[in-house]
Amino acid sequence: MNAGKITTFTPDSCIYPANDPDSDSVYIIQSGKVELRYNDPARTHYTQSAGKGDILGFISSLSRRARLSTALATAKTTILQLSSREFLTLLSRNQKIALKVIDIFARTLTFYNETLFQGIKRNLSAPAPAAMLSLARFYSRENPQIAGYIYSRFLTDYADHEQHQKAKDELSSLRLTTIQPVTLERNQNGTIACLPKQVIFCEEETGDTLYVILSGRVEIVKVKDNSSVLLSILHEGDIFGELAIASNRPRSATAVSADHTILLPVTRDSLSNFMHEKPIILQKIFSSICERIWFTALRSEIHLYSKPITKLYTFLVNKIQELRIPLNQKYAHVFDFDIRALLKMTGLRSIELHDPGLTPFLTDKNISMHFGQITINNVSDLVARTRQYKREDGLITRERQPRTNSPEISPPSMLSSTGD
Numbered sequence: 477m478n479a480g481k482i483t484t485f486t487p488d489s490c491i492y493p494a495n496d497p498d499s500d501s502v503y504i505i506q507s508g509k510v511e512l513r514y515n516d517p518a519r520t521h522y523t524q525s526a527g528k529g530d531i532l533g534f535i536s537s538l539s540r541r542a543r544l545s546t547a548l549a550t551a552k553t554t555i556l557q558l559s560s561r562e563f564l565t566l567l568s569r570n571q572k573i574a575l576k577v578i579d580i581f582a583r584t585l586t587f588y589n590e591t592l593f594q595g596i597k598r599n600l601s602a603p604a605p606a607a608m609l610s611l612a613r614f615y616s617r618e619n620p621q622i623a624g625y626i627y628s629r630f631l632t633d634y635a636d637h638e639q640h641q642k643a644k645d646e647l648s649s650l651r652l653t654t655i656q657p658v659t660l661e662r663n664q665n666g667t668i669a670c671l672p673k674q675v676i677f678c679e680e681e682t683g684d685t686l687y688v689i690l691s692g693r694v695e696i697v698k699v700k701d702n703s704s705v706l707l708s709i710l711h712e713g714d715i716f717g718e719l720a721i722a723s724n725r726p727r728s729a730t731a732v733s734a735d736h737t738i739l740l741p742v743t744r745d746s747l748s749n750f751m752h753e754k755p756i757i758l759q760k761i762f763s764s765i766c767e768r769i770w771f772t773a774l775r776s777e778i779h780l781y782s783k784p785i786t787k788l789y790t791f792l793v794n795k796i797q798e799l800r801i802p803l804n805q806k807y808a809h810v811f812d813f814d815i816r817a818l819l820k821m822t823g824l825r826s827i828e829l830h831d832p833g834l835t836p837f838l839t840d841k842n843i844s845m846h847f848g849q850i851t852i853n854n855v856s857d858l859v860a861r862t863r864q865y866k867r868e869d870g871l872i873t874r875e876r877q878p879r880t881n882s883p884e885i886s887p888p889s890m891l892s893s894t895g896d
Contacts, residue, residue, distance in 0.1 A: 479565070480558040482506070485549035492533060494546040495803075499536040502563040505529065508553025512545045525550070534563060534577070535584075535773075538766035542797065544773055567762060568755040571748050574762075578721060578744070581765045585719050585772065604726055605634045608680040609643060614699055616650060622730065623647075624655045625675040632658050633682070660741075667740055670733035676717075678730045683720040685741045688757060689713060692737025698729040709734065715764040721747070771798065778822055784833040786869040787822045789862040796855060803859045811850040818850065 485491060491503060491510065510526045526532060536543045537560045558566065567574045608630050615623035627647035631640060647655070656675060660668045667690060670676065677683050679698060687694075689712050696707045696716060707729055710716055716731055721744040742750065742761065750758040774794045778787040796809060811818075815838075819825055827834065837843065842858060844851040852858050 479562040480504075480556050483555050483557055485553045485555065487549055487551050489549050491547040491549060491553075491555065492543050494543050496543045497802075499533065499541060499543050500560050502534045502537045502558045502560065503532040503547070504556040504558065505532070506554040506556055508549060508555075509551045510553055510555075511548050511550050513548060531577075535766045535769050537563065538763045539770040540763075541767070541770045544770070564759040564762060565755075568751050568758050571751060574747065574751065574758075575744070577762070578747075578765075581769065582719060584769050585765075604680055604682070605630065605637050605639070607726075608633075608678075609639060611678065611680055611699060612643070613646070614702070615704075616646070618704055620650045620652060621656070621673060622675055622678070622732065624650055624652045625658065626678045626681075628655055629658045629678060629681055660739075662741070667738050670737040670739060672733060672735045674733045674737075676731040676733065676739070677727050679728065680726045682726055683717065685743050686715060686717040686721050686761065687731075688715050688740040688742065688761070690738040690740055693734035694737060694739075695732050695734050696729050697732065713760075715761055718761070718765045718768060774798065781866065781869045783865070783869045784822075784824050784827060784831070785836050786862075786865040787824060788818060788834075788837050789858065789865050791818065791822045792850075792852065793859055793862045796852075796858075801855065804856055806854050806856050809852045809855055811852075812848070813850065814848045815845055815850065 485508070492499070492501070494513075505526060505528055507528055510530070510532065512524050512526065512532070532547055532555075533543065540560070567577060608626060612623050612626035612630060615626060624647060627643055627650075630637075630643050631647070634640065637643075660670070660676065662668055668687075670692070676687065676694065689710055691712055694710045694714070694716060696710065697704050698707055699705070717727070719725065720727070721742065740757070742757075747758065750761075774797060777794060778790050781787055781790065792811070793803065795811065796803065801809060813821070815829065819827055829838070838845075840861070842853050842861070844853065
């Protein structure tokens with residue numbers, strides 16, 4: 477491969493620092509060793525070594541976001557440095573590498589969704605059929621049309637299940653005039669046309685397809701704490717259902733068309749066609765997955781800390797990062813949510829405002845709260861205070877968290893060479 481440039485790093489030299497906004501490059505180790513480290517005390521357990529053939533930094537590079545970790549050479553190390561464009565071109569031309577990177581995506585997303593998102597992860601102890609039936613019964617009260625789809629999906633996927641007849645009776649009791657088919661019909665050009673409020677897939681359902689929205693909108697919803705939560709509204713050009721092309725795990729949320737919507741389905745088997753015929757769409761898929769992982773990694777950080785005050789400050793700083801606002805400047809920023817919404821978003825909904833643990837936040841002169849908004853008077857001061865709370869909280873968190881792989885590095889067992 478002629479693209480890129482070869483660079484040699486001496487021991488203890490920095491390849492890239494954490495939080496570096498200049499993250500366009502992807503690094504493929506030709507020889508030597510590299511260690512990835514986090515600056516936050518609570519995340520030191522992510523430290524991991526990398527060697528020949530490993531790929532570094534592609535999640536931040538393809539999402540065009542700040543680095544999640546610091547990469548240090550621990551020995552004399554030679555690295556092939558590619559721009560994000562060059563790396564995407566490599567992926568579109570080499571199916572073996574592309575599929576291996578997808579496997580890394582799946583492992584990383586699964587790790588965050590099931591390990592760090594403790595407040596919203598699915599009940600892993602419940603068998604998939606039981607979980608799906610429970611979901612159908614919830615929607616029977618909230619949204620019979622969605623319930624009808626889920627019951628139909630259950631009856632199709634679990635024809636021999638002991639509760640098959642009971643599920644059939646419960647579906648009949650909904651008295652729906654029409655029941656949406658569980659198989660989405662494709663047009664001659666391979667696209668799928670959805671009517672408004674049509675279920676594309678449901679939580680707990682298995683699938684092997686991601687979708688690109690060509691027109692229209694799609695709502696992503698999830699049942700949490702016995703209520704349906706709208707996670708996001710996706711628009712033309714957005715991608716959803718990414719995890720399905722690399723994993724057989726159940727869907728983590730339900731997707732419903734908000735209006736007349738045209739979708740382009742993509743399966744793992746059809747990726748090779750996109751590599752040759754539609755490389756731009758393939759590159760968008762990879763970039764979209766990387767951005768999802770980057771956001772997930774950032775949002776999951778609050779679960780690494782035990783103290784409510786650390787969670788609150790960390791959430792606000794990370795929210796500012798999501799908005800691509802520099803953290804080192806002294807200016808104000810306004811969030812369009814109040815303290816109660818902030819507590820819910822950080823998993824602290826059970827904490828009362830008079831809780832002593834919230835006192836430092838409520839009395840911080842750098843933070844103003846009024847008219848349903850939270851105003852940060854000086855962003856750089858917020859960042860400094862957040863670092864203080866992280867240091868105070870980090871020792872406790874480091875002891876209770878397990879060691880695991882960093883999302884910024886492909887595990888050697890998953891990707892040991894870059895191919896031709």
